[in-house]
Structures are given as structure tokens and as C-alpha cells.
Amino acid sequence: MNQPIELSLEQEFSLRTFADLVQQMSREQAQEFLQMLYKQMMIREKTY
Numbered sequence: 001m002n003q004p005i006e007l008s009l010e011q012e013f014s015l016r017t018f019a020d021l022v023q024q025m026s027r028e029q030a031q032e033f034l035q036m037l038y039k040q041m042m043i044r045e046k047t048y
Contacts, residue, residue: 007015022030 022033025033
């Protein structure tokens, strides 16, 4: 019952592409991006 959720092949590709993008960011860019992402997650949670 506690089986891990697996990503689709498309999701795995998207995750890899995202990881490559993050590797190219400066520390400041990554911090700003994480703050925006967290805000979006909070907004999404509020709308559900």
C-alpha cells in the first residue's frame, strides 16, 4: 500500500531538463527562483 509514486517518462525528462537548468543558475538566481516557486506552491495550495 505504501508504494512509491513513479513519474512518467515525460515527467522524468522534464525533471532532468529542470535539473540541468538549475545547475546553470547562479546562487542568487536559484534563491530567487526558490522563493517564487514556494509562493506559487502556497497559492496553489490555497486554491485547492
